[in-house]
Amino acid sequence: MSASLPRVAIVGATGAVGTELIACLQQRRFAVRDLKLFASERSSGKRLAFAGQSLPVQPLAEDAFNGVDIALFSAGATRSRRYAPLAVRAGATVIDNSSAFRMDSAVPLVVPEVNPDRIAENRGIIANPNCVAIIAVVALWPLHRQFGIRRVIAATYQAASGAGAAAMEELRDATRASLAGERFEPRVLQHPYAFNLFSHDTAVDAVTGSNEEETKVGRELRKIMCAPELRVSITCIRVPVLRAHAIALNVEFEREVSPEAAREQLRAAEGVRIVDHVERNHFPMPLEASGQGDVLVGRIRRDSSDPSGHSLSLFVAGDQLLKGAALNAVQIAERLPPSGIAPR
Amino acid sequence: MSASLPRVAIVGATGAVGTELIACLQQRRFAVRDLKLFASERSSGKRLAFAGQSLPVQPLAEDAFNGVDIALFSAGATRSRRYAPLAVRAGATVIDNSSAFRMDSAVPLVVPEVNPDRIAENRGIIANPNCVAIIAVVALWPLHRQFGIRRVIAATYQAASGAGAAAMEELRDATRASLAGERFEPRVLQHPYAFNLFSHDTAVDAVTGSNEEETKVGRELRKIMCAPELRVSITCIRVPVLRAHAIALNVEFEREVSPEAAREQLRAAEGVRIVDHVERNHFPMPLEASGQGDVLVGRIRRDSSDPSGHSLSLFVAGDQLLKGAALNAVQIAERLPPSGIAPR
Numbered sequence: 001m002s003a004s005l006p007r008v009a010i011v012g013a014t015g016a017v018g019t020e021l022i023a024c025l026q027q028r029r030f031a032v033r034d035l036k037l038f039a040s041e042r043s044s045g046k047r048l049a050f051a052g053q054s055l056p057v058q059p060l061a062e063d064a065f066n067g068v069d070i071a072l073f074s075a076g077a078t079r080s081r082r083y084a085p086l087a088v089r090a091g092a093t094v095i096d097n098s099s100a101f102r103m104d105s106a107v108p109l110v111v112p113e114v115n116p117d118r119i120a121e122n123r124g125i126i127a128n129p130n131c132v133a134i135i136a137v138v139a140l141w142p143l144h145r146q147f148g149i150r151r152v153i154a155a156t157y158q159a160a161s162g163a164g165a166a167a168m169e170e171l172r173d174a175t176r177a178s179l180a181g182e183r184f185e186p187r188v189l190q191h192p193y194a195f196n197l198f199s200h201d202t203a204v205d206a207v208t209g210s211n212e213e214e215t216k217v218g219r220e221l222r223k224i225m226c227a228p229e230l231r232v233s234i235t236c237i238r239v240p241v242l243r244a245h246a247i248a249l250n251v252e253f254e255r256e257v258s259p260e261a262a263r264e265q266l267r268a269a270e271g272v273r274i275v276d277h278v279e280r281n282h283f284p285m286p287l288e289a290s291g292q293g294d295v296l297v298g299r300i301r302r303d304s305s306d307p308s309g310h311s312l313s314l315f316v317a318g319d320q321l322l323k324g325a326a327l328n329a330v331q332i333a334e335r336l337p338p339s340g341i342a343p344r
Numbered sequence: 345m346s347a348s349l350p351r352v353a354i355v356g357a358t359g360a361v362g363t364e365l366i367a368c369l370q371q372r373r374f375a376v377r378d379l380k381l382f383a384s385e386r387s388s389g390k391r392l393a394f395a396g397q398s399l400p401v402q403p404l405a406e407d408a409f410n411g412v413d414i415a416l417f418s419a420g421a422t423r424s425r426r427y428a429p430l431a432v433r434a435g436a437t438v439i440d441n442s443s444a445f446r447m448d449s450a451v452p453l454v455v456p457e458v459n460p461d462r463i464a465e466n467r468g469i470i471a472n473p474n475c476v477a478i479i480a481v482v483a484l485w486p487l488h489r490q491f492g493i494r495r496v497i498a499a500t501y502q503a504a505s506g507a508g509a510a511a512m513e514e515l516r517d518a519t520r521a522s523l524a525g526e527r528f529e530p531r532v533l534q535h536p537y538a539f540n541l542f543s544h545d546t547a548v549d550a551v552t553g554s555n556e557e558e559t560k561v562g563r564e565l566r567k568i569m570c571a572p573e574l575r576v577s578i579t580c581i582r583v584p585v586l587r588a589h590a591i592a593l594n595v596e597f598e599r600e601v602s603p604e605a606a607r608e609q610l611r612a613a614e615g616v617r618i619v620d621h622v623e624r625n626h627f628p629m630p631l632e633a634s635g636q637g638d639v640l641v642g643r644i645r646r647d648s649s650d651p652s653g654h655s656l657s658l659f660v661a662g663d664q665l666l667k668g669a670a671l672n673a674v675q676i677a678e679r680l681p682p683s684g685i686a687p688r
Contacts, residue, residue, distance in 0.1 A: 151649045155499035155592035157541055157581065171539070176523050179516060195515070195586045196631040197501055199643060199659060204622045209603060209645025209657075211625075218648065233649035235592040235659060237501065240584050242539045248499035248579040250594075259553060278548045281555075287540040299543060301553025304562065305495045305577035313553075315543060315579060 004338055005033040009068045009092070011083065012075030013037035013057055014046060016165035017097055020326035021072050022050055028330060038064055039075070065090035070333050073097060074325065088124030093336055095126050095329045102127040102220060109223045112331040113271040114141045119335050126332055131324030132156055132213070132236065133220035135245055138295040138323065139316045142269035143262055144225050148254035150310075152221070154234040157246040158200065159286060161320045163189060168242055175240070193240055200236035211236060244286035245324060246317040256309040259300045266297050271323070276300055284317035292319055293327050348682060349377040353412045353436070355427065356419030357381035357401055358390060360509035361441055364670035365416050366394055372674060382408055383419070409434035414677050417441060418669065432468030437680055439470050439673045446471040446564060453567045456675040457615040458485045463679050470676055475668030476500055476557070476580065477564035479589055482639040482667065483660045486613035487606055488569050492598035494654075496565070498578040500544075501590040503630060505664045507533060507545065512586055519584070537584055544580035555580060588630035589668060590661040600653040603644045610641050615667070620644055628661035636663055637671050 008025070012018040018039070025032065035050050038060045046057040058064070060079070065071055065087040073080050073087075074097040084094045084101070101107040108118035109127045111134050119126060129137070140149060160171040166188045177184035178194035191198040202212035210218075218232035266272050275284050276298035284296035295318040303311035318324055352369070356362040362383070369376065379394050382404045390401040402408070404423070409415055409431040417424050417431075418441040428438045428445070445451040452462035453471045455478050463470060473481070484493060504515040510532045521528035522538035535542040546556035554562075562576035583590075610616050619628050620642035628640035639662040647655035662668055 153497050153594050153647075153649060155579075157501070157583065172523060175519055175539075179520050179523075190625055191629060192631055195584060196629055197583060197585060197590060198629045199625065199627040201625060204625060206622055208648065209622075209643070210648060231649035231651070233594060233647045233655075233657060235499075235594075235643065235657060237590070237592065237659070239501065239541060240539060241541060246541060246581070248581065248592075250497050250577060250579075278550055278553075281534055281543065281545060281548060283543040285535060285540055285542045287536055299553070299579065303497075303577045304552065304554060305497060305575035307575070311577075313577060313579060315581070 005031050006069035007034050007067055008032045009036040009038060009065060009071045011038045011060060011071060011073045011079065013048060014039040014043040015074060016161050016168065016321055017074040017325040020321045021074065021329060022048060024322070024326045024330040026051055028334070030330060030334065036064070036068065062086055065092050068092040070095065070336060072329050072333065084125055093122065093124060093126065095128055095332050097128040097325055097329055099130065099216060101125050102129060103223065109220060110332050111137050111224055111328060112335060113138055113269070114224055115226070116335055119332060128325065128329045128332065129220045129224060130213070130216045131162055131320045132158065132217045132245060132247065133224065134324050134328050135295050135316060135318035136217070136247055136249065137221055137224050138271045138318065139249065139266065139297045139314065140221070140251065141225060142265040142272065143251065143253070144227065146265045147257045149227070149230060149251055150254055151231040151252040152233070153250040154232070155248045156234065156236045157239045157241065157286070158236060159239070159241040159243050159245055159320050160193070161243040162245065163201065163238070171240055171242065189238070195240060197237055197239045200238055241286045242290070243319060243321050244289035244317050245320045246284060246286055246315065249314045249316060250303055250311060251314070252306065252311045257312060259302060259312060262312055263300050266300070271295060272297055274298065284315055286317050289317035289319050291322070293322055295323060349375050350413035351378050351411055352376045353380040353382060353409060353415045355382045355404060355415060355417045355423065357392060358383040358387040359418060360505050360512065360665055361418040361669040364665045365418065365673060366392060368666070368670045368674040370395055372678070374674060374678065380408070380412065406430055409436050412436040414439065414680060416673050416677065428469055437466065437470065438468060439472055439676050441472040441669055441673055443474065443560060445469050446473060447567065453564060454676050455481050455568055455672060456679060457482055457613070458568055459570070460679055463676060472669065472673045472676065473564045473568060474557070474560045475506055475664045476502065476561045476589060476591065477568065478668050478672050479639050479660060479662035480561070480591055480593065481565055481568050482615045482662065483593065483610065483641045483658065484565070484595065485569060486609040486616065487595065487597070487601070488571065490609045491601045493571070493574060493595055494598055495575040495596040496577070497594040498576070499592045500578065500580045501583045501585065501630070502544065502580060503583070503585040503587050503589055503664050504537070505587040506589065507582070515584055515586065533582070539584060541581055541583045544582055585630045586634070587663060587665050588633035588661055589664045590628060590630055590659065593658050593660060594647055594655060595658070596650065596655045601656060603646060603656060606656055607644050610644070615639055616641055618642065628659055630661050633661035633663050635666070637666055639667060
């Protein structure tokens with residue numbers, strides 16, 4: 001392959017997102033000089049398929065990034081904090097899927113449909129936002145750009161995949177046990193998952209009452225849309241769904257907005273597919289969002305509780321592993337300058 | 345048994361709610377002179393256990409209510425419209441779980457924790473509200489009474505049971521098939537249910553964009569709380585949970601309300617159990633609400649999107665078949681005058 005093609009590394013290659021990163025690179029024919037796969041000791045020795053080759057999974061080491069142009073990190077905030085600066089020092093541009101650097105003012109937080117121009121401002125690290133923030137912002141941005149959003153009230157329906165591959169397996173195993181009338185002891189999540197739902201498993205702040213997920217989504221939406229005044233209230237709930245998140249959104253605008261005007265903006269928006277078939281009762285569903293790059297948007301209607309006509313309600317669904325994580329990261333990588341080296 | 349005890353009939357005795365009506369009467373030691381069980385032709389010939397007896401399930405007929413004091417209906421709006429007036433004419437007081445009479449100004453719509461005084465105003469029919477409306481209002485009423493609610497924005501997580509016993513079976517069967525990698529053709533619900541969720545299966549109004557369930561909840565909340573000015577925006581979603589509904593509630597009050605003040609009202613409220621253990625991340629869950637008469641309330645916190653301090657967020661869960669249907673009906677029956685005959 002050409003020497004001008006980037007050398008890419010994936011950190012967390014065997015995880016739920018890592019697996020999708022490899023798949024996205026292949027499906028989108030992202031041309032690489034070579035691909036290095038890193039994971040925890042537990043996975044080393046494994047081999048994964050990429051572009052007709054079988055690549056070894058290596059344990060992460062301090063010198064792992066020598067010669068790497070683009071490093072896609074998806075191995076948790078602790079590993080990102082330790083290894084991402086090493087990757088940058090070795091000359092790589094890091095696209096980090098963890099929360100480690102998202103709110104760092106020197107780090108662009110990018111959803112390519114929203115703020116692609118920020119990519120060029122990176123000083124070595126570009127942060128991939130929280131999955132709920134990405135899925136919500138793909139639907140909110142075309143509306144914010146046109147009408148100005150003042151306030152968002154959201155309730156999420158979050159899939160197991162957001163807690164990783166082990167949580168997806170736990171949902172399947174717990175459900176299988178429940179159907180068989182057998183006992184099942186949760187291993188990954190704190191609460192029984194079969195035919196059940198629960199408040200997001202991150203810690204709740206004793207003062208604000210928000211959990212970490214909710215806090216992340218609010219501040220990330222503000223940063224991505226460059227909307228510091230945006231007010232966000234969100235309730236994050238984990239539901240027994242495998243890999244796509246849904247969100248009920250109630251949106252208040254600076255002025256009166258009709259559902260038709262909103263629909264027109266959304267229809268023209270990149271990354272959005274309108275699924276709003278009233279006559280067939282067919283609206284965004286996680287099962288149909290799964291495996292799709294687009295965010296599905298429907299139930300677009302006036303908010304019946306706001307007589308001023310400034311508010312709309314909508315319901316969205318997006319693949320947590322794709323647009324909510326791996327796909328968004330690869331879309332960022334696609335926009336990096338040749339060799340992945342952004343100007344420093 | 346004493347001649348002064350009421351003679352009770354259950355219409356729809358073999359359905360998901362009917363089964364729970366029988367169980368509630370027994371568990372609450374509701375004393376009856378006798379119990380008649382009615383269901384569709386399909387179920388006639390069946391026998392169901394009640395208080396140590398085995399009772400026949402009979403097909404519904406026009407003269408079915410002769411001698412009946414209290415008729416508990418849960419067989420859909422069409423049957424209620426046809427048979428409830430016949431039951432009233434025969435001298436029975438009807439407690440109707442369908443939507444047929446709920447918005448009739450001559451029919452009390454009752455949740456005993458909220459408006460028990462309306463029971464005495466009945467002219468033969470008392471309506472049992474929609475399950476989401478009941479579960480929400482048990483949590484909202486103590487707050488409305490004390491602080492005055494102006495606006496509610498809600499997103500629901502509704503269980504299969506709301507669509508009947510066949511939908512619960514479909515959820516189990518579809519999930520079993522999904523886990524086995526087999527195809528499953530939906531029979532009861534319109535969309536695939538295994539590890540999926542979808543907008544509520546009632547028709548969406550082309551003008552308002554609300555589905556029938558959403559419209560019902562708004563108008564029933566206003567009627568039950570006698571709050572004609574209350575503004576409600578709700579998104580009703582069916583989730584793969586068996587028998588308890590959850591609701592994310594965002595509540596705007598007429599004045600500033602602290603989470604502590606709200607908690608104090610809720611702690612003293614009938615029918616409410618606060619489950620709000622921040623340190624253990626333990627909040628209302630459908631699995632824990634199932635089989636419980638109380639509505640679980642937690643995640644009580646300031647709405648971070650309302651700087652005026654007038655808004656709170658909370659998350660509730662309640663058993664759709666019990667407090668959302670059968671239990672509420674039996675609690676109404678318990679408050680009827682002796683022999684079930686209300687003054688006409």
